[in-house]
Amino acid sequence: MMGLIFAKLWSLFCNQEHKVIIVGLDNAGKTTILYQFLMNEVVHTSPTIGSNVEEIVVKNTHFLMWDIGGQESLRSSWNTYYSNTEFIILVVDSIDRERLAITKEELYRMLAHEDLRKAAVLIFANKQDMKGCMTAAEISKYLTLSSIKDHPWHIQSCCALTGEG
Numbered sequence: 001m002m003g004l005i006f007a008k009l010w011s012l013f014c015n016q017e018h019k020v021i022i023v024g025l026d027n028a029g030k031t032t033i034l035y036q037f038l039m040n041e042v043v044h045t046s047p048t049i050g051s052n053v054e055e056i057v058v059k060n061t062h063f064l065m066w067d068i069g070g071q072e073s074l075r076s077s078w079n080t081y082y083s084n085t086e087f088i089i090l091v092v093d094s095i096d097r098e099r100l101a102i103t104k105e106e107l108y109r110m111l112a113h114e115d116l117r118k119a120a121v122l123i124f125a126n127k128q129d130m131k132g133c134m135t136a137a138e139i140s141k142y143l144t145l146s147s148i149k150d151h152p153w154h155i156q157s158c159c160a161l162t163g164e165g
């Protein structure tokens with residue numbers, strides 16, 4: 001009986017859930033990335049209204065992944081998802097040069113938010129399969145990532161369609 005209780009407590013302890021939010025402008029590829037993580041498959045997506053949430057388990061660690069719609073009208077409610085977030089995945093459409101400035105604004109707005117002060121940031125430079133896309137280094141420079149000292153961050157190039165990166 002004691003053994004069972006300890007086993008239960010242990011599993012509760014080990015299986016603590018980590019909250020991840022996936023943000024970025026509309027059409028960046030957030031939903032495609034979520035389902036690539038979940039099923040190693042490209043799903044047909046339509047613009048997300050509100051959010052999708054899925055649990056992913058990696059080596060006994062549970063991640064609750066919130067994929068949030070990126071359309072302009074939805075961005076003002078991103079902050080309703082921030083509480084207890086440990087990881088921010090910011091997805092960038094690497095071909096969308098015109099709107100990188102808007103992504104930059106949204107990034108620094110998030111980093112200044114009280115509820116995200118302990119969150120680590122992973123930036124995906126997505127759509128690396130597109131001809132003429134920006135590299136992760138170019139995006140990093142434009143977003144002045146090296147100036148971010150109060151949050152751990154990492155940038156990774158990827159292609160959600162192939163699962164690369």
Ligand SMILES: Nc1nc2c(ncn2[C@@H]2O[C@H](COP(=O)(O)OP(=O)(O)OP(=O)(O)O)[C@@H](O)[C@H]2O)c(=O)[nH]1
Nearest residue numbers: 026027028029030031032045047048070127159160
């Ligand atoms: N070429 C290419 N297309 C991609 C890639 N990732 C996603 N897409 C396409 O980009 C479009 C938008 O993808 P979504 O995943 O729906 O984008 P989203 O960020 O969830 O958009 P919202 O829900 O509106 O915020 C879809 O047509 C995807 O197939 C990629 O790596 N390369």
Ligand SMILES: [Mg+2]
Nearest residue numbers: 030031047048
């Ligand atoms: Mg979506």
